[in-house]
Amino acid sequence: MTSVAAFAAKTMTPTAEQLAVQTASAQTLLIEANAGAAKTTTLALRMAEGWARGIRPEDFLALTHTETACQALRAALQKVGVPAPVAQRFRISRFEDFCAQLLQATLDRPATPYQTLEELQPFVWEAVQRVERNEEERWPEDLALPNLGDSGFVEEFLQRAAWLKGTMKDTLERDGARPSPDYAGALGVSYTQLRLFLAFERIRLHELVQQPVFQGPGDATYDLALWLEQGGAVQQLRAWPRALRVLLVDEMHDVNQAAFRVLQELLNTTQAFFCGVGDRDQVIYSASGADSAFMGEAIAQRTGRKVLRLPLTPSHRFGAKLAVKAGRLAHKPYSSLAAHDTAVTLLAYDDAADCAAQVAAQALQWRGQPRAKMADFAVLLRHPGQSVGIENRLLAEGLPYRTNGFDSYLLRPEVLLVRGLLAVATDNFDSVTEPRTREKLMQALVFFCGARIVVAGREDESQADLLADAIRSVTDNPLFLQNFFQNQILNNVAPAMQQRLQRAVQVAQAPPAPDMLARLLQALHIDALLNEVLVSRERRQDARDNLAGLCSAAQGFDSARDYFLHLNRIEQQQHTLKSTASLVLASIGQVKGLEFGQVVIPFLERGLFPTPQAEAGEEQNLLYVGMTRARQQLTLLAQRQRPSSLLAALGYTPTVAPSAPSAPILLKT
Template identity: 65%
Template structure:
């Protein structure tokens, strides 16, 4: 490419750094960007320039890690002026979507995706049984197989499996080695977990059949990478994109070995130009093998291609005050080229209710700003359960909001369980107006109670089909819920669970009871129920925290019936508030690549954020991602007596007597 660009955008005047990326003649280009340095927009400029210089739109392939990132790039192409007919023909997909489509060529049938640890758990125990039956006598003494039902083992197994798949650990290390305790040590994996992993993968991939039986959320990328590592050729896949001439990757810092193996195969099998962009300080998925090393020398090593590296240095998203705070957090030089400045404020709160009040005050302040759009205000959370009080306050204030990276607390399984029991106790299921909520509520009842559906004469049918049939009946006629509970749930659960369910319903049927919901959960022995149903310790804690928020809200109601109706009405009000311009309530990890005029990050509190025992670097990177989404205003909310360690890192001195607001 010449140094003079052919593509001209009216959206802004590109900086010299952006022009250098847009017109670089390099066949293989990696952009090292800071947050806010317009890396996605710059990638769009690079793509637009390639199109103007003759690359057909159908010859583009852009691979991302999330749907959010895909949409952010489409928005950037629109912003810089690429015509709709052109950008619609450019293929933009996640790695998982791309790999799933290729693997479909070799599959005789669609492969179901099991998205939760709870869905994967039965297959883990099946693998444990296979190991127990087939273990080599030489190493039997080294095994420490868990007792059936040990959710801690399942959680640990799934974490190890994610790491082994993301890094291709076993595939890259094994070669002709036998699987022994010494080999497991060399991999850094417990021997028992490794044996169960290998058995699990043989079962999942159905090595004796006609393709995978199921996949987890990232297994298509792993399956394709594994096949390529073991000698599969691009020509083996009917829809391998041999005609790609422009290959791009955004968020390269999220790349792991599995994704990189697919990328390397694409680079080695096509004559494409390549451009990848990333920010080393945004690595927040290292547990799955994400590593900034794939932005370094890995491409040259795997493909022989020389790599030209170009920087995107100053922020265009936020101003110098926020850049100074980000520099302190990331411990590196950071500057801003933005024409505007970005306000940064630290507010302190004493308890959760005060934190919610401060969030609402910031939202109200934004709403009062002339020409403010509500979808340009985001409240970013580290934990999903933190949305409970905020959602209730937003609904009470009539503020429309959308959720990103999490569902409404009203539709979380443990909350649906409570709503289901209250529906049974009040015999009032018809007040749940939304059919999808009725369906999800019944799923939650069956899931947490461990019930098996039984229908005379239909013993040969699957639980999935029987449950779907029962759900259709109750969804169509809510009066059938009592029949379903009495004739399908109670008779088909463990005696101890039956006792708890009956006791909980009895409490909920009392005409008036102080702390009614707390007593319902006590009768249900909810902690034991959660522990038996949910795999992840973090997910169990989230469920308990969600229910604690529910109990706090329930104290204002005298009876189960009143609170049940309130929850149903809240859901209806929530639906009525939806609009195109809604406040964004999101998990921090889900907004990578996005930006907002106003960002509020609450609950900077010791023991909450950073998460105890988590990777300190990833927790810092997570806050870095959240802070760098802001354009005009960032507001941090920290506990006055127990401030997060990040508060000091950002240069704030804060004690129990801290001022209510400390703008910087």
């Protein structure tokens, strides 16, 4: 029979701490792990050991919060020696997907999933109108209801709603009492927000009969937790894992009350061995109620289980220099057992173009090293909009890249709208040959134009199904694009939007000119259009930056059409490359659980990172997560005159260059 030592020997020499985790006989383990301490590998070893002792992979359940973390755990299983066909049989899932599957297997009608603020916006305004009509109860208190044109309110409301659901505060604390201003204040929300939240949930849950009509991000976990909290029995859940023998949670620091309620039920209704692993300094989802407190006494208090706590302290991923920086940032002891050291370099940039140039220079330097794999080079961003200048520079240098956590700016809806209008104007789809890009392009046209698909005899079918059919038709036969635009877009939009589109197409049909894209955007009244369609203020600014980057990059070509043909060739080339040939451009939050040979974190600038609107502690955690992904090299890029305040915690301090008294530079203390 394969032993712990045999599995561990495939990846590392286990430390005393790791052996203690692997050999612990306690039924319930909580592991406090530093970043880089091989926590995912340690979980994989525990799973491999259980399988080697005869537990079927189907009797394991590993839960985490991101698909990236799921992929990392699957990869770790194979890394420690579990055969690929066996590794695929282990049930590894996001909390949200696990809860959605349980509900879908039980409910009569699956809820419609929505992922964007724009999809949820109509239901928010419906809730506003319900409260205005005072439908739920005749409550006399005055409410500061928003103006229907105030889309900033929608973003704020949905953020507070996500927090209320993640924390389940209203569910746990109201106990049937009528909401009041004092009660709302005690929850930490305004009375208006609470009234609207209750109306919104009545719409979403079909008048509270626990039959969700639709679900946004996090709603499946909340719906299952709410059902359990209100007395629902697991016997009614057809897919409940009653035979579960091993339950594991990675990234337990990001568990919120809703996820913990589901976890509590799993622990109370099975005799499964449990191991939860987390790092309190990696909490980055507090806006959704994530709280490292659930790594405290909650399990013992709510399940009666005796909990054994064990540490995973030293880093195996990175060397001593980075361990010192990580320890300073997280205010805790850090050591390294890595056989290599990790260089930490701080560079200063003057403006966004200079920052992008330095990122590209680092990538070229990495590519020049013997046996270097470009997939082992990662650029980690605080905001997706920061990718625009970097992508343009990478394209100019011939450096292929793939994105994680966001689309390339060339595939974002506002850019695809422009690409689509040019294709319509020229009646030629050869600048968009990839089927997936064509599909996204058509979705962007419908999304920004507000068109409804109308097909005679199919009036009862959903817009999603009709659009999917139209997309398939145009993707299969590009000659249908012109027909689709004329009959399904222009004929089914508001008159003002129709005029904008017609003017934009006329601009695109004119003889080539350097300012064509700028004039096309002007014809669309692009600022007004973005304000009308997009909910998030940050997303609107990102869209403006994306379009500005598009116009800037196209200036180097004879025409916009030539530029888009160039992009299409690059896109085709990207599809033929092996994944190892492309560097990674990612959001920091999407790379938890991953590691890279070199990590570059650009735009460490006051007002950008940390983001002023965000919680300061969580911004520090984000930097900690990003830094600790590096193995051999970490490169930080800070704005020369406005360096990020986070750098002080790493041991850097601004000083004045003698030759330029007004320009601080960064030196190590």
